[in-house]
Amino acid sequence: MTGHVVRDLAALDGAVYAAVAATDTPALDAGLRALSRAADHSKINLSIAAALTLAPGRWRRAGQAGAVSVAVASFTxxxxxxxxxxxxxxxxxxxxxxxxxxxxxxxxxxFPSGHTASAFALATAVGTLLPVTATPLTLLACAVGYSRVHTGVHYPGDVLAGALLGSTCAGAVLAAGRRWTAR
Structure with a gap:
């Protein structure tokens, strides 16, 4: 039974990948290619986290939590x-x-998408501490994840796994941070 489910999921993953590849989107191609390249080595995520650390209080803490979450997700x-x-x-x-x-x-x-894991780690960590940023950062993370499928370097399942992994890593970092600061 498990083998059939895995085979069906792999077939679905390949079919969605093929559908994205077959869809003509010339107005989106250059922008998504540029976004995918800009996300290499977590450049976008770490730049956002660094900018947040320049502000005082909650913003600084959110930037720090975001940077640590990106590092943990990227490593994982x-x-x-x-x-x-x-x-x-x-x-x-x-x-x-x-x-x-x-x-x-x-x-x-x-598997999994490291770009997506890092983007969702930042969105989850910073968005939890600064709710006003949750929607734009999550939309950015979704766009980064989609760009990896659009450019042909990942299957959709890789991106989904990266999103779950990044969000989970951020949750772990935030939980550990609460334990550290509660002492």
């Missing part, structure tokens, strides 16, 4: 997750992903 996704699962990257040439969408194909495993 890129060092632990990718080495444990080792899912191959999609074959974007076979899926006919438009060349104008391409970003450099990473050499690491595909």
């Amino acid at each position: 996704a890129n060092v632990l997750g990718k080495h444990l699962v080792r899912r191959p990257r999609p074959d974007r040439e076979a899926a006919l992903v438009v060349v104008n969408r391409h970003v450099p194909m990473p050499i690491s495993a595909s």
Whole structure:
């Protein structure tokens, strides 16, 4: 039974990937490619976290929690997750992903999406401490995750797993932070 569910989920994952690849979106291609590249090495996330640390009080704490959450999520996704699962990257040439969408194909495993994990870690940590930022940061995280499928370097399941992992890592960082500051 479990094998059938896993096979069906993999088929669904591949079908959604193929549908995204087959959808003509020339007005979106350059922007999503640029967003995907800007998110490399958590540049967007760490820039936002650093900017927040320049403000006083809750904003500074939110920036610090965001930065730590990004670091934990990035480590968990890129060092632990990718080495444990080792899912191959999609074959974007076979899926006919438009060349104008391409970003450099990473050499690491595909599962989970580290870009998405980091983006959701920031959105969850900062959004929890500064609720006014929750919606824009979550929308940014969703856009980063989608950009990874749009550019052909991740399956949708990789992105979903990254989102869950990043949010979970941020929750753990926030819980640990409450324990540290309660002493």
